[in-house]
Amino acid sequence: MTKITTDEVKHVAHLARLSITEQEAEKFADQLGSIITFAEQLNELDTSNVEPTTHVLEMKNIMREDKSGKGLPREEVLKNAPDHQDGQVKVPTILE
């Protein structure tokens, strides 16, 4: 069984921008460990000569004409923003 440590869980949580408690890290370590172990059954298959599938249909580079369209009105766009000021989305301090 692949063991996932709580430190690995905390690292992954940081990468995914999720704050996590010690208790949660332990719970997720167990659960992710068993899911990863389950997923490792794929190693039974020799895939050395198999192309990966990223897309099931044979489509490539679907482009539209490079023409600008009408944007959304600013008031509408800001309607769902948790905080905004002077027509702009407001966030906490980025630089100290």
Add this chain to the structure above:
Amino acid sequence: MSLFEHKLADLQGLLHKKEITVTDLVRESYKRISEVDDRVQAFLTLDEERALAQAESLQSKLSADGQGMLFGMPVGVKDNIVTKGLRTTAASKILGNFDPIYNSTVADKLFAADAITIGKLNMDEFAMGSSTENSHFAKTKNPWNLETVPGGSSGGSAAAVAAGEVPFSLGSDTGGSIRQPASFCGVVGLKPTYGRVSRFGLIAFASSLDQIGPITRNVEDNAYLLQAIAGLDPNDSTSANVEVPDYKSALTGDIKGLKIAVPKEYMGEGVSEEVRQSVREALKVLEGLGATVDEVSLPHSKYGVATYYLLSSSEASANLARFDGIRYGYRAENAENLIDLYKKTRAEGFGDEVKRRIMLGTYALSSGYYDAYYKKAQQVRTLIKQDFDQIFEQYDVVVGPTTPTPSFKIGEKVDDPLTMYANDILTIPVNLAGVPGISVPAGLSSSGLPLGLQIIGKHFDESTVYRVAHAFEQATDHHTLRPEL
């Protein structure tokens, strides 16, 4: 008798004969919702005022030419499908107050077809789950037994149709999320071919697998609803430039000479005996109608669940990065800086299953593990797709059960992710291969819960899937069974 015992063609006949009005249809929906939805809990948001206003304006169009094909029909919409001006949450706290400023393409198409959106339907948060227990807001019940789950993630969409609250609904299916709840609730649910229906305005879970599809009480209505929403969309570069045929004309009842493949892996030990028995009986019906049945093998289907969880979680970890508390949605308070704001917002806004999958996906995509997990899963996906390609060289459809068992008790599997995931073992390969699949009612279990028959077709051949489903439906009376509520 409820008006919704009539199929679409009959309801429109009643409208034209002036025996009913469009308002009657809309009121029928809200009346039924007020009678049963405190128990079923299928709906998250209702849109009654606007629906009644639209009904009035449609009624005045009744004698005019150019009515839409879903004229006057009440439709429920899964809550991960964006509807302008109508709260859309994906059943997540992080989108609890989200008021969309644009319409999904399918919502536009419903409106253009003169359908009436009744409200938004409950689901597993971000469509991650198989029981609708992962909704932040409510636990939808199976109308056949209120102690069991409706399936998921489109549990609200299937339960609402089964309970007679709406005759039509839209769901989405990433690994079985339309077909499994349709099976559990005894209704008809189709996952179209990947690319058949635009995903524009579908809140993305796993972009290479997600498809929107119709849930109805009978196959004919299902074909009408797909007809209305299918087709190329310039706003979705993965929607396919493939002609949409007239699905209704495929419903001939004639399946003489049709070649059916039954994968032995779909009739094996992991599938309960009564489910297998119901499929054997269905196959007899189809043979009686002139189809031939052969046993085949989908040798890689057993790797479907593992492949699916690696790929869908990886895609989800990227797709859900946009929920950061900045431009829309929930924002945590008392954050010290920007990173802290992201972390607190996401930790407070997402439920456990969503976090689990984001972390699994982040892990599978992270440096050093990418080839071992993500790329490996993409390669196995190729093998699973090739299994189907080979069978479809010789056969018209693949038939088997939709799920290994009927519905299960609320709370029974929710704490055990792997057991819950195993529920989708028969539906997942269909998404991985991108082919269409339908679940149609196939009778009841010994405990009185619905069982589903799954019919899988070639890419873009929904017509044959519908033809077989319709022939089966017309030869049986499973689809006429109703839960007592």
